[in-house]
Amino acid sequence: MSKKNKSKENKISSQEDQLSSYYKSILKKAEDLVKENKLNHALEIINDELESPYIPKEYLTEFTNFSYYLSAEINYLSKLKNFESLNREQLFEEIFGEKICLNTTALSLFLDRYKDDLELDEIKIMESFLASKKSDYISKQFLFSSLKNISFDKNVDYFNPLTNQLFNINVKNTATFPDSKYFKDLRILIEELTYKEPSLEQFCSSILFNIYLYNFPNTPKFDCNELAFSIFQYMIYSLQGGEKKYKYDNIIKHIEQVIEASSGLSKNKKN
Numbered sequence: 001m002s003k004k005n006k007s008k009e010n011k012i013s014s015q016e017d018q019l020s021s022y023y024k025s026i027l028k029k030a031e032d033l034v035k036e037n038k039l040n041h042a043l044e045i046i047n048d049e050l051e052s053p054y055i056p057k058e059y060l061t062e063f064t065n066f067s068y069y070l071s072a073e074i075n076y077l078s079k080l081k082n083f084e085s086l087n088r089e090q091l092f093e094e095i096f097g098e099k100i101c102l103n104t105t106a107l108s109l110f111l112d113r114y115k116d117d118l119e120l121d122e123i124k125i126m127e128s129f130l131a132s133k134k135s136d137y138i139s140k141q142f143l144f145s146s147l148k149n150i151s152f153d154k155n156v157d158y159f160n161p162l163t164n165q166l167f168n169i170n171v172k173n174t175a176t177f178p179d180s181k182y183f184k185d186l187r188i189l190i191e192e193l194t195y196k197e198p199s200l201e202q203f204c205s206s207i208l209f210n211i212y213l214y215n216f217p218n219t220p221k222f223d224c225n226e227l228a229f230s231i232f233q234y235m236i237y238s239l240q241g242g243e244k245k246y247k248y249d250n251i252i253k254h255i256e257q258v259i260e261a262s263s264g265l266s267k268n269k270k271n
Contacts, residue, residue: 023049023059030066039077043070061198079105088114092122096129101136107146115150123154131157131166137213145176162214162261169217177212182219189228200239204231207255214258222251230255 026049033042046067049055055063083091083106091113094106114122129135129143137160144158153172160167177183186208194201208231211220220227230251237244246252 019056039070039074057198061201076105080109083109100134102139102143104142111146111150127156131159133159137161141213147171148176160216167217174217183212185224186228189224193228193232200235203235207231210258210262214261227251
């Protein structure tokens, strides 16, 4: 290699190091602001970078996810402040005020306060929500996971609207998305597959979560590696178009069933 080419490579490497140091310093500053409870300031400096003409793709996903997290946390704390003055009865009414969807912030505060002495009437309403064919399935899943987090050891009827099936399951003993080893392994595999295509990770993760919802309370019978690869391949073909040559046709059919069922429910909600 000539001295000129070597010098050029060293210059490029130095510029990349400077960029990396810059973005790492921004993230560190935002993390420090979060520790100081200055969430709005942290969100401001993260969004400033996202609005800039250029941001390296290896940092784009990290900054985007940080922005989503901060926005959600700020929104949560704002709602929480409004609920803190409510008594038990008022707070419980806020949870199921919309009947089909539940207020997740009110639910979190309610369970934090009263998880050790839930009343029978309150439990019956929660159970009814889980068993209902009309309840929003994302809200339903949030309620189930929240009850599991407080070690609610009771069998409940759970209606899965994606498959139109009713299950009787024990809340404490049923694995949910965050604690399922199967889905933890899948998340790791998808992160590895999308390492060079970080923009795909969010799409693949969305499909994975819908697969979880579709199969709940059961777990898919597919091999983790094959399912992760199929999700990745499905997204690649969906975005690029052209002739589709899938490696695992049976898994692709399942993914298509999941997407069709999820889309159908979303349309029904809007109507």
